[in-house]
Amino acid sequence: MRSSSRSRSWFAPSSAFAGFRFPPEVIVMAVRWYLRFNLSYRDVEELLAERGVKVDHVTVYRWVQRFTPLLADAARFARRSPGDRWFVDETYVKVNGVWRYVYRAIDQHGQVIDVLVSARRDGAAARRFFTRALATLKTVPVEVVTDAAAVYPAVLADLIPAAWHHVEQYANNPVEADHSRLKHRLRSMRGLRTDRTAQTIIAGHAFVQNLHRGHYELAADEHPRLRVTVAFAELTTAI
Template sequence: MVAVRWCLRFNLSYRDVEELLVERGIEVDHVTIFRWVQRFTPLLADAARFTRHAPGDRWSVDETYVKVNGIWRYVYRAVDQHGQVIDVLVSARRDAAAARRFFRRALRTLKVEPCEVVTDAAPVYQAVRDDLVPSAWHHVERYANNPVEADHSQLKHRLRPMRGLRTDRTAQVIIAGHAFIQNLRRGHYELGHGAPPKIRVAEAFTELARAI
């Protein structure tokens, strides 16, 4: 759990975590650490879902891009007005089908609908909103989407030391894990709330380790 938390929380490569563990008398290969992250990150997020706060009703939706095995992939992300990351989705394409898949995934997982959706001016979003959340106001005013665009930079900053992602599946796990950690740090789960902010994530992982 410590190794997984370090990988998701700090700007460390798997080899960095390997070295830190050796200093503590634990010898483990960096490939094993990668496998731990892939195995346990979804379990941790799933165990925490019942303690997650309901998201806000104003969603800022946008896509950024990352390289996966040398090929550009799009990452759909949404953030509410309180800074909670709603969901993430890695996609090979940037089109209406991908946007629809992202919205369906978020709506199915959270079982809530926004009353306002903020996006850029890409026409695919209008069609998807009309179909899936027709009651929501679609806001496309200039600069309105700045919150989610600014939030992309934190993801890029975390991925930089990892020296690339190999498959879409592993990319999805890592990027979703980053969103999970962000939400923990921002207090969007009823986990680690009795602890000081600087050790909130560590306490949350201790609680989740018992659950899984």
């Protein structure tokens, strides 16, 4: 007797690397180099050529844009919970010749909480930043340190009413100092072209910085100099 239900074929999920000419190890190595070190896409192209891999710098750019979010997403389950004291501040970068604001936050242990590229520095952008961070991390801080920007009190009172909002001269120095790491990385690039690519690269920089500082369970027992390399190798099998 034939069953009334039709059998369904099961297909294994395809790898994110399916259809790419180069092996995953080469692609991930190029992405890691670009995010970890002060290299341009052309620098990565040259380093790959020295290893016998002929690839155009535009392809490297496409790899970074394609795989950075995938690698970060695959690692999120291994991310350690952030601390309960957040330092929030905005810095700025040029995107296609136009200034853009970058909202960033770190905790008391130096973990980058989140980043957001925004065309405006206003209450809507601040609200978007905190909403993203709270939804992603499922963690609510007990203290938030900001500068004296007028938009923060109302946003924090609405989204994190129980948190102490700390505004005091020099209190926000940790995140302001951390901005310099991002600025140092961006200097070697040949410019950011769109808000989307800027968000991907700046978020990728934060991801690798957190990996290097040991804020993930990935490669936790490795020497700090090898931590990012080993973690990326593990993540390659996950996407």
